[in-house]
Amino acid sequence: MSGRWILLLAVVLSMTKPSLGKEPPSTKLPTMAEVISNSTSVDWKAIDPENTLYVDLKKGRVVIELAPVFAPNTVANVKALVRDGYYEGIRINRVQDNRVVAWEFPDADQTNMARRIKHGKSTLPPEFERMIDPALPFTRLPDGDVYAPEVGFCGDFPAGRDPQSGKMWLLHEYGMVGVGRDNALDSGGGTELYVIIGQAPRDLDRNVTLIGRVVQGMEFLTALPRGTGDMGYYVKPSQYVKIKSIRVASDVPPAKRTNLEVMRTDTTAFHDLIESRRNRREDWFRIAAGKIEIVNVPIPVRPVH
Amino acid sequence: MSGRWILLLAVVLSMTKPSLGKEPPSTKLPTMAEVISNSTSVDWKAIDPENTLYVDLKKGRVVIELAPVFAPNTVANVKALVRDGYYEGIRINRVQDNRVVAWEFPDADQTNMARRIKHGKSTLPPEFERMIDPALPFTRLPDGDVYAPEVGFCGDFPAGRDPQSGKMWLLHEYGMVGVGRDNALDSGGGTELYVIIGQAPRDLDRNVTLIGRVVQGMEFLTALPRGTGDMGYYVKPSQYVKIKSIRVASDVPPAKRTNLEVMRTDTTAFHDLIESRRNRREDWFRIAAGKIEIVNVPIPVRPVH
Numbered sequence: 386m387s388g389r390w391i392l393l394l395a396v397v398l399s400m401t402k403p404s405l406g407k408e409p410p411s412t413k414l415p416t417m418a419e420v421i422s423n424s425t426s427v428d429w430k431a432i433d434p435e436n437t438l439y440v441d442l443k444k445g446r447v448v449i450e451l452a453p454v455f456a457p458n459t460v461a462n463v464k465a466l467v468r469d470g471y472y473e474g475i476r477i478n479r480v481q482d483n484r485v486v487a488w489e490f491p492d493a494d495q496t497n498m499a500r501r502i503k504h505g506k507s508t509l510p511p512e513f514e515r516m517i518d519p520a521l522p523f524t525r526l527p528d529g530d531v532y533a534p535e536v537g538f539c540g541d542f543p544a545g546r547d548p549q550s551g552k553m554w555l556l557h558e559y560g561m562v563g564v565g566r567d568n569a570l571d572s573g574g575g576t577e578l579y580v581i582i583g584q585a586p587r588d589l590d591r592n593v594t595l596i597g598r599v600v601q602g603m604e605f606l607t608a609l610p611r612g613t614g615d616m617g618y619y620v621k622p623s624q625y626v627k628i629k630s631i632r633v634a635s636d637v638p639p640a641k642r643t644n645l646e647v648m649r650t651d652t653t654a655f656h657d658l659i660e661s662r663r664n665r666r667e668d669w670f671r672i673a674a675g676k677i678e679i680v681n682v683p684i685p686v687r688p689v690h
Numbered sequence: 691m692s693g694r695w696i697l698l699l700a701v702v703l704s705m706t707k708p709s710l711g712k713e714p715p716s717t718k719l720p721t722m723a724e725v726i727s728n729s730t731s732v733d734w735k736a737i738d739p740e741n742t743l744y745v746d747l748k749k750g751r752v753v754i755e756l757a758p759v760f761a762p763n764t765v766a767n768v769k770a771l772v773r774d775g776y777y778e779g780i781r782i783n784r785v786q787d788n789r790v791v792a793w794e795f796p797d798a799d800q801t802n803m804a805r806r807i808k809h810g811k812s813t814l815p816p817e818f819e820r821m822i823d824p825a826l827p828f829t830r831l832p833d834g835d836v837y838a839p840e841v842g843f844c845g846d847f848p849a850g851r852d853p854q855s856g857k858m859w860l861l862h863e864y865g866m867v868g869v870g871r872d873n874a875l876d877s878g879g880g881t882e883l884y885v886i887i888g889q890a891p892r893d894l895d896r897n898v899t900l901i902g903r904v905v906q907g908m909e910f911l912t913a914l915p916r917g918t919g920d921m922g923y924y925v926k927p928s929q930y931v932k933i934k935s936i937r938v939a940s941d942v943p944p945a946k947r948t949n950l951e952v953m954r955t956d957t958t959a960f961h962d963l964i965e966s967r968r969n970r971r972e973d974w975f976r977i978a979a980g981k982i983e984i985v986n987v988p989i990p991v992r993p994v995h
Contacts, residue, residue, distance in 0.1 A: 482909045483864055513976070528836050531983045559788055559889050568974050584864050584889055584986065588970055588979040604787045604916040611909040665893055669873050671818070674893040678836045681889065 417661040420654060421685055428654040429646040431689060432541075432600065436460070437634035438467070439643065440602075443627065447580075447602035448634075448643050449562050452542050454521065455555050456512040456596045459564055463575040463596060464633050465505030471498065471576070476625035477609065481617025483583030486606040487565060488628060489576055498576075509574040511566075513591045514554035517546055522651040523553075526659065528676040532587045536679040538650035542598060543679050545590060555595040558585035558680040560603055563595045582607045585680045600645055600686045644689040658682070722966040725959060726990055733959040734951040736994060737846075737905065739939035741765070743772065744948065745907075746934040752885075752907035753939075753948050754867050757847050759826065760860050761817040761901045764869055768880040768901060769938050770810030776803065776881070781930035782914065786922025788888030791911040792870060793933060794881055803881075814879040816871075818896045819859035822851055827956040828858075831964065833981040837892045841984040843955035847903060848984050850895060860900040863890035863985040865908055868900045887912045890985045905950055905991045949994040963990070 415423065432450050440447040453460040466472065479487040490498045499507050523546065525537035533545030536556065543561075546553040555561065561581045566573030573594055580599055599606070609626055612619040619625055634642055648655060662682055664673035720728065737755050745752040758765040771777065784792040795803045804812050828851065830842035838850030841861065848866075851858040860866065866886045871878030878899055885904055904911070914931055917924040924930055939947055953960060967987055969978035 480913075482912055529834075531833050531835065531981050532979055570976055586986065587983065588967070588975075588986065590979070592974075592976050607787055608785075608913055608915050610913050662893070669897075670893075671875055671897050674837055674895070676836050678892065681891065681893065 414664070414666055415657060415661055416666045417658055417683075420658045420661050421648075424648065424654045428649055428652050429687070430649055431644070431646045432686075434634035434637075434642060436597075438463070438597070439630070439632050439634055439637060441629040441631075442605050443629065445602055445605045446643055447605055448600050448645060449597050450541055450600045450647070451597040452540075452555060452595070454540060455515055455542065455544075455553075456594050458509055459512050459573075459575060459594050460596050462505050462509055463564070463578070466502065466575050467631055467633055468636070469501055469503050469505050471501045471505065472628070472631040473501075475631070476627050477606075478612075478625050479579075479616065479618045480582075480606075480609045480612050480626075482611045484581070484586065484617060485579045486582050486609060487577060487579035489565060489578075491622075495576070506574050507576055508572050509594075511570045511573070512594045513570075514552040517548070517551050517553045521553075524650050524655060524659075526677065526679050526682070528663070528678070530679060532590060538655070538679075538682075538684070541600075541647045541650065541684060543682075543684075554591050556585070556679065557581055557587055557589040557593075557595065559583065560599040561595050562597045562599060563589075563593045566593060580606055600647065601643065645686050646689050648685040650684060658685070719969070719971055720962060720966055721971045722963055722988075725963045725966050726953070729953065729959045733954055733957050734992070735954055736949070736951045737991075739942075739947060741902075742939035743768070743902070744935070744937050744939055744942060746937075747910050748932065748934065750907055750910045751948055752910055753905050753950060754902050755846055755905045755952070756902040757845075757860060757900070759845060760820055760847065760849070760858075761899050763814055764817050764878075764880060764899050765901050767810050767814055768869070768883070771807065771880050772936055772938055773941070774806055774808050774810050776806045776810065777933070777936040778806075780936070781932050782911075782924075783917075783930050784884075784921065784923045785887075785911075785914045785917050785931075787916045789886070789891065789922060790884045791887050791914060792882060792884035794870065794883075796927075800881070811879050812881055813877050814899075816875045816878070817899045818875075819857040822853070822856050822858045826858075829955050829960060829964075831982065831984055831987070833968070833983070835984060837895060843960070843984075843987075843989070846905075846952050846955065846989060848987075848989075859896050861890070861984065862886055862892055862894040862898075862900065864888065865904040866900050867902045867904060868894075868898045871898060885911055905952065906948065950991050951994050953990040955989060963987070 436451040436453060438449040451460045475488050477486055477488045521539055523537050523539050525535055530536040535546040543556045544553050545556055559581055563579050564573040564575045565577030565579050614620045659682055663677045664675055741756040743754040756765045780793050782791055782793045826844055828842050828844050830840055835841040840851040848861045849858050850861055864886055868884050869878040869880045870882030870884050919925045964987055968982045969980055
């Protein structure tokens with residue numbers, strides 16, 4: 386998106402400020418709802434069941450889209466752990482307000498549980514960042530970022546880039562899924578998983594391996610009671626939240642899958658969506674920010690019909 | 691805070707990177723926990739009970755510190771509504787994931803409830819921003835902001851400033867409390883209150899009147915079940931969450947108050963705290979961001995002993 390186009394948009398917008406309410410609807414720039422409703426099938430793509438995890442809780446299903454482009458070894462390992470049956474009986478044991486929901490076996494059980502691992506590994510070298518590849522799409526946001534030299538969307542994920550180091554990485558924000566680790570950088574492999582449930586803790590970027598993002602069912606995680614222990618750990622096992630199963634979607638019979646498609650981020654429609662969020666056009670708004678942080682750009686997801 | 695000092699800190703930090711773990715603890719810059727534990731009574735101040743609201747729920751008390759410096763008329767009006775008994779029987783009717791918790795009487799009851807208002811008003815002109823006053827403290831953050839020309843702390847609140855317009859305003863972020871409004875700018879006065887429970891929706895800045903922030907008890911709001919209606923409204927009245935009472939703290943007998951103090955934001959200790967969050971020094975961190983967004987700087991609160 387060129388700076389000139391943005392400037393033009395800003396000028397056009399200032400002439401069509403929704404709060405004036407005098408222009409016929411046809412001259413208005415579209416709201417996000419209109420961008421989505423005007424989109425066509427080429428603006429969407431199905432999420433690959435082989436790179437989708439279902440975390441089934443009593444209240445509903447949490448669907449995670451995995452990001453093998455950013456963390457190939459860790460994603461493969463988590464799928465191996467799933468298929469080894471490693472997670473059977475695992476429970477959510479940490480809900481830290483405005484921070485994370487996480488699950489791992491209690492320390493006392495971990496040696497025992499490690500015996501389940503056959504094709505996976507309990508720990509892996511970190512995948513905190515990867516090299517920039519010009520072949521990968523990157524829809525860069527125009528408004529800068531406090532933490533990263535560049536931010537934008539790479540495929541279905543928010544990413545940061547540093548042209549100087551030649552590296553790119555996934556961003557810690559609401560809904561992103563990572564593998565917990567201890568102080569040693571290679572101590573995380575997927576035996577502990579976490580989901581960000583609050584304000585983007587961007588100081589974690591490039592400190593932990595992120596493996597994907599929740600594309601449906603966040604509300605089953607975010608509404609859990611907060612743990613009262615240090616860092617939000619539940620203090621009594623009776624508070625732990627049972628996870629019925631964790632499965633790779635492709636292992637689930639087709640009739641029991643949650644088939645979703647995600648809006649492509651390399652299309653004109655998605656550019657329009659970004660603009661609709663930079664400059665809110667809904668009648669309620671008095672002023673449009675004219676800018677946006679990456680975490681405030683949603684990547685729409687919908688059921689496959 | 692001068693740029694030179696920050697540069698010096700960055701240099702010192704690079705020499706004392708916690709992950710090296712070779713330096714004696716005395717040469718390490720303090721973590722946030724250490725800054726707080728090293729602080730003295732002059733770094734803290736009691737929160738004024740006359741500018742504190744208690745929202746008592748079945749599960750616990752939500753404590754809101756009001757911001758009369760930013761919204762004098764709306765803060766006075768909300769206190770008048772409290773003392774008129776306006777909120778008696780009001781229930782939380784909206785919990786939108788990653789967005790807000792809000793309460794107002796259902797449309798059908800509003801005319802009836804408006805009869806309770808004696809000293810307050812049902813609507814007020816907006817207080818979206820105010821003039822910058824050099825007499826007000828402002829601890830500016832050094833790393834910029836995507837939305838505002840300047841951001842920092844003014845008293846106990848996060849604020850944005852625009853030297854060109856001469857205006858300053860409170861920021862929409864986790865824990866901030868505002869008065870809902872309809873499309874008309876003067877349609878909000880406090881009969882609907884909301885609390886931000888997720889990622890900072892900064893595009894709301896200067897579009898709604900903010901009146902304060904939750905300083906204790908966020909977990910009683912954030913863990914509520916999400917509403918399944920449009921914008922997170924509960925679809926059935928049976929889902930509404932009862933509010934036992936809303937009171938101004940000074941109207942509550944001293945023995946039943948929750949006496950809190952907040953860390954001052956215009957002290958060396960708070961500068962140290964900001965630095966401890968810009969550059970995380972806990973052993974776990976591999977790299978320090980070296981930067982911070984305002985929403986990721988906590989303003990510590992503690993019980994008065």
